[in-house]
Amino acid sequence: MTALRDISQLWAMAHVLVVxxxxxxxxxxxRPTIAICVSGAVVMSVVTLAAAAVxxxxxxxLIFFTCSLPSMALFFWISKYRNGRFFFLFCLSDTMCIWLIQVTSLLDRLVGGEYAVMFAGRLILFPLAEWFIWKQLRRPYQELQRKLERGWWLFSLIGLLYYLMLVMVSIPVDDPMPGWRGLLLLLLVLALMPLTYISILHSLWRQMRMYENTRLMEVQRKDYDALCQKMEVGRIYRHDMRHHxxxxxxxxxxxxxGGALNYVRSLSGGLEELAEPVRCANSAVNAVLTAYIVQAGNEGCTVETKL
Structure with a gap:
C-alpha cells in the first residue's frame, strides 16, 4: 500500500504547480514558461524524494527547503509581477494545496484507509479544485492583479503565516496521530484558512469596484461640468441674441x-460648439467618450471616432 502513498504524494506535488x-x-x-516550470518541478521532485530516501x-x-524556496525563486524570475502580488499568489497556491493534502491525509487516518482514501481523495479533489479555479476564480483574480496595486504585501504576510502554521501543525503521513490538543489545533487552522482567504479576496474585489466606481463618477463629473459650461454659454448667447x-x-x-456675413458666421461657429455630440446610443459610454475627447481637444489633439 505504500505505493499508493508515494503516488499520491507525487500527484499532490505536481498539482501544486498546476494550481x-x-x-x-x-x-x-x-510555451517557454510551461517548459521552464515543468523542468523545474521535475528536478525539485527528484531532489526531494532522493533527499527523503537518504x-x-x-x-x-523537506518540501519547504527542496520545493517551496527554489520554486519561489524560479517563479519570481519569470513572473510578470515582482511585488506583493506575486508573493500573495505563491502563498495562496501553496497553502491551498497543503490544505487539500492535510484534509485527505486526515480523512485517511480517521477511516483507517491505509492510504487508499488519501489516494482517491487527492485524485478527485485536486482536479475539482483546479476546475473551480479555472471557471470561477481565474478571471476575477487576474483582473484584481491588473487593477489593484495596494494591499498585497499585507495579504502576503497573512498567507505566509498560514503557510508556517500549516507546516507546524501538519501531521506527516506515517507519524502517529497527535493528542486531542494537536488535532484540535490542526482542525482550527484548516477551518480558518479558507475563511480568511475568502475574506481577503472579497475585500480586494470590493476595493477594485470602489476604485472603478470612483473613476467613473469622476469622468461623469467632468462631463457634467463641461455640459454646465456649455449651457451657461448658451444662456449668454440667448441673452445677447437681441443685441446680435x-x-x-x-x-x-x-x-x-460682408461684415454682416462674417458676423453671422462667427455666431454660427459659436452655436456649433454648444451642440453636445451624440456618438452612440448608450448614455454612459457617450459620457465617457465625450469627456476624454473634449480633454484631448483641449490639449490640441485631433481625434477621429467610428462607433
Missing amino acids: FLLLFEPRRPW LGVPPFA LAAVEGLLQQGDN
Whole structure:
C-alpha cells in the first residue's frame, strides 16, 4: 500500500504547480514558461524524494527547503509581477494545496484507509479544485492583479503565516496521530484558512469596484461640468441674441454685407460648439467618450471616432 502513498504524494506535488499556473501571469510567452516550470518541478521532485530516501524522513518534511524556496525563486524570475502580488499568489497556491493534502491525509487516518482514501481523495479533489479555479476564480483574480496595486504585501504576510502554521501543525503521513490538543489545533487552522482567504479576496474585489466606481463618477463629473459650461454659454448667447440681431441689422443698413456675413458666421461657429455630440446610443459610454475627447481637444489633439 505504500505505493499508493508515494503516488499520491507525487500527484499532490505536481498539482501544486498546476494550481499556481492557473492564476499566474508570466512575463514570457506561455510555451517557454510551461517548459521552464515543468523542468523545474521535475528536478525539485527528484531532489526531494532522493533527499527523503537518504535522510529517512517523509518527503513532506523537506518540501519547504527542496520545493517551496527554489520554486519561489524560479517563479519570481519569470513572473510578470515582482511585488506583493506575486508573493500573495505563491502563498495562496501553496497553502491551498497543503490544505487539500492535510484534509485527505486526515480523512485517511480517521477511516483507517491505509492510504487508499488519501489516494482517491487527492485524485478527485485536486482536479475539482483546479476546475473551480479555472471557471470561477481565474478571471476575477487576474483582473484584481491588473487593477489593484495596494494591499498585497499585507495579504502576503497573512498567507505566509498560514503557510508556517500549516507546516507546524501538519501531521506527516506515517507519524502517529497527535493528542486531542494537536488535532484540535490542526482542525482550527484548516477551518480558518479558507475563511480568511475568502475574506481577503472579497475585500480586494470590493476595493477594485470602489476604485472603478470612483473613476467613473469622476469622468461623469467632468462631463457634467463641461455640459454646465456649455449651457451657461448658451444662456449668454440667448441673452445677447437681441443685441446680435441689432448689430447685424445695423451692418445691413450701412450696406456692409460682408461684415454682416462674417458676423453671422462667427455666431454660427459659436452655436456649433454648444451642440453636445451624440456618438452612440448608450448614455454612459457617450459620457465617457465625450469627456476624454473634449480633454484631448483641449490639449490640441485631433481625434477621429467610428462607433
